[in-house]
Structure formats: C-alpha cells, structure tokens
Amino acid sequence: MASQRIFQLGLRRAMAPRLTKLQPAGRMIQRRLAATEHVGQSEGQEILAKQRLQRPVSPHLSIYRPQITWYASSLHRITGVVLSGGLYLFGIAYLAAPTLGWHLETPSLVGAVAAWPVWAKVSAKLFVAFPFFFHSLNGIRHLTWDLGWGFKNKTVIQTGWAAVGLTVASALYYTFLA
Secondary structure, three states, X not given: OHHHHHHHHHHHHHHHXXXXXXXXXXXXXXXXXXXXXXXXXXXXXXXXXXXHHHOOOOOOHHXXXXXXXXXXXXXXXXXXXXXXXXXXHHHHHHHHXXXXXXXXXXXXXXXXXXXXXXHHHHHHHHHHHXXXXXXXXXXXXXXXXXXXXXXXXXXXXXXXXXXXHHHHHHHHHHHHOO
C-alpha cells in the first residue's frame, strides 16, 4: 500500500507542471472531489444501515424455476456420499471385526440376511440399488460431458430424465427380479 502511494505521489509531481502552466514546477496539485467529515462509530453504523437498504438484492435460488440438472447434480453428490460412506463404514467394521468378536464373513452375513423378513430385505435392496444405479448412470452422463458431448439444453434435459428413468427401471428390476 505504501509503495503504491509513493508511486502515485511521484506520478502526480511529475505530471503537475504539464497539467497547468500557472503552477511552478515541482509543486503538487491536490484536489479533493468529495467532502469528508469525521463521524462517530454509532453514526457511521446508521449511515451504513441506510446504504444497505438502498443496495439491490441478489437473486436467490427460490426465484428460479427448478431444473433437472439441479436435482441430478445434488442427487449425484448425495448418492456418492451415501455409497462411499457405506463402503467406508463396512470396511472399518470388517477390519475391527476380529478384535470385537463380530462375524462379518460371507456365510455369517448371508445367514443373517436370510433370517430377515421380506420387507426388510426389499427395503435394504432398494436403499442400495437406487443410489448405486443413479450414481452410475449419472456418472456416465458426466463422463460424456467431460468429452464435450451433450451440452445443448435439450440434450441435457433429455439425458437427465433418461438417467432418472433408467435408474428407476434398473433399481426395481434388480430389487424384485434379480
């Protein structure tokens, strides 16, 4: 800041003789275009509050029409967190199982899940299938965008709804028929 100020003063002193012929060389011309006055802190806060009332309000998401890209982007992140979080939790539990005396090997898990009621099995499969298929299909959509394909508004909307439709169809298929 100080170096900038010194530079500005040097420029003003160098240009001062050229600006007016009436001023002797080396004298600095200083013009104050705005009147200033000292105000107290409380009075300054009042002035600032009045200025804030006059400022324009920036637009918020609530004034825009929702689009499939918003929902797909949010769901893509949420499903990624759900899937990776579940994987990390199971991985940590699997590593801690011998110390804690848990049986997380495949035969034990298959036996435990086989004892569940049908509604619990279907719910668990849906809870895993929907995030998995949506994240996978929307991830393919994002990969095509990385290649530079499908950036037209119509294509983006079509691929968004296609990802949702294929997610529902594939998740229901693998939940009930596979």
